[in-house]
């Protein structure tokens with residue numbers, strides 16, 4: 055890799071997030087690159103999810119949340135009043151820690167997003183469902199039971215279904231908040247493999263507590279601590295030769 | 311709390327033993343009033359406070375002696391223990407009272423009512439000044455009333471609950487005003503609802519409609535099934551709202567967020583995710599609320615029910631007969647109350663069967679929901 059020129063996809067400048075009086079993020083500035091995997095690491099409560107949820111404006115749902123600074127995607131400030139949140143979220147997919155298939159069939163889960171976009175033609179939906187399942191490495195396991203309930207899938211399959219559901223609306227960014235923390239090692243390995251495939255198509259941001267996972271899947275890593283961005287750079291550098299003491303302590307497992 | 315009310319209602323009922331039928335019905339109404347509002351919020355097994363007795367017992371009576379402080383040992387602990395014993399005693403009494411009530415009243419109505427149940431009784435109109443014949447017009451009227459009431463009340467209640475639960479932020483003024491109004495509504499005696507129905511629906515709305523439509527004689531501005539149903543719907547509204555809100559709350563936040571993250575609008579999320587996933591809860595809660603008010607007489611007294619009718623109501627602007635009111639008429643207004651006693655028992659049985667059917671339907675749906683969730 056490293057042949058294509060780096061392009062900034064997401065740009066945060068002095069981004070602060072408050073929950074009521076409590077400040078959860080302190081003037082974060084960082085650039086996330088197109089079609090790369092960036093890992094967010096740091097101890098619980100340091101603001102990783104908060105940052106992630108700022109990228110698709112999920113924090114709008116928290117009544118007490120307030121945001122200052124600039125967060126641009128493709129050069130457009132997404133907190134500008136002219137930005138349509140619904141459209142934004144179609145371009146920024148999200149996969150949650152807890153897999154949340156809808157209690158519908160596998161097919162209907164994946165077709166949910168496309169249907170929201172007004173796609174009703176069965177052929178077109180079939181194509182999207184199949185493509186999303188293939189791209190999320192789930193197709194072979196479920197191709198004979200697309201009409202079965204998604205609740206009957208295993209945990210790992212459910213999480214891949216959520217990925218399929220997210221990519222079915224054709225986003226350009228994929229946010230993943232600890233997508234493997236509830237999964238067994240084999241399912242985790244499958245998802246990691248999948249992430250490496252998906253980065254060819256999407257800009258991926260993944261929150262993880264698993265250092266090995268961050269090292270395996272990401273090209274860049276950001277280390278957060280108590281609402282501050284402590285260090286950001288190439289994953290290899292963060293893990294082998296960090297410039298900050300806190301980073302070193304964290305990645306070597308001395309705290310966190 | 312419900313337990314206390316239950317005890318109160320029970321002892322109140324005992325004093326009123328002059329008319330067995332009325333006594334039984336009042337007990338059962340108290341029982342329903344006590345049990346079903348709880349039922350909506352808690353699982354069935356919580357209705358009978360057996361687990362709470364164990365809990366109270368553990369909490370208050372079996373306190374360990376862990377301190378040497380004389381105040382705690384000599385004053386606080388004995389007081390706590392006394393309170394505990396009293397609570398346990400009261401709860402036990404309530405369980406026995408409720409169980410006894412159910413068995414004895416249901417038993418009474420079954421034993422005395424069943425022999426008089428017949429196809430004629432169910433399918434014929436009353437004859438001879440309500441001393442003979444059947445109760446079909448009352449069954450018909452009650453069923454129609456319940457239907458119209460549901461059509462009016464459930465959608466309004468559901469929409470209000472969706473608004474309160476999905477669209478408002480905690481602390482905003484309007485939802486607080488609505489909640490206050492709903493809670494106040496829940497505390498209004500049902501006879502007041504009847505008067506409100508007469509003033510608002512019959513005279514104001516009905517009178518207005520007649521004026522607008524240019525009717526020379528009263529068509530809408532008189533007591534009618536529609537107005538009685540509207541009054542009952544208003545009475546039921548608080549319970550429907552609360553139970554629908556409970557149902558909406560069972561849809562996990564993650565599920566809503568997943569939908570929104572896919573680019574669904576708030577309304578699309580409600581329509582495609584939240585409502586389909588709480589249909590069962592909404593149905594259960596609504597049916598319970600409806601079952602609860604199906605036997606209410608006071609709200610329909612001034613708004614549409616009549617003593618007897620020459621023919622079945624031919625539309626929602628007609629007056630109608632009602633099982634509960636018919637029972638009242640049989641047991642107090644008849645020239646020969648003793649002669650109508652079998653009729654009273656059988657009528658009560660039919661009324662109870664109707665409301666219990668609704669309650670069991672709700673319980674059935676709920677248990678189906680449970681087993682689905684486990685899967």
Ligand SMILES: Nc1ncnc2c1ncn2[C@@H]1O[C@H](COP(=O)(O)OP(=O)(O)O)[C@@H](O)[C@H]1O
Pocket residue numbers: 073078096097098099100101102103104105116118
């Ligand atoms: N909805 C919320 N309301 C109030 N405080 C919140 C909320 N969500 C997160 N926080 C607070 O913000 C801080 C950062 O949380 P979060 O972003 O979830 O951390 P992480 O994902 O790194 O564990 C924590 O102190 C947390 O308590």
Ligand SMILES: [Mg+2]
Pocket residue numbers: 102103104231
């Ligand atoms: Mg988190």
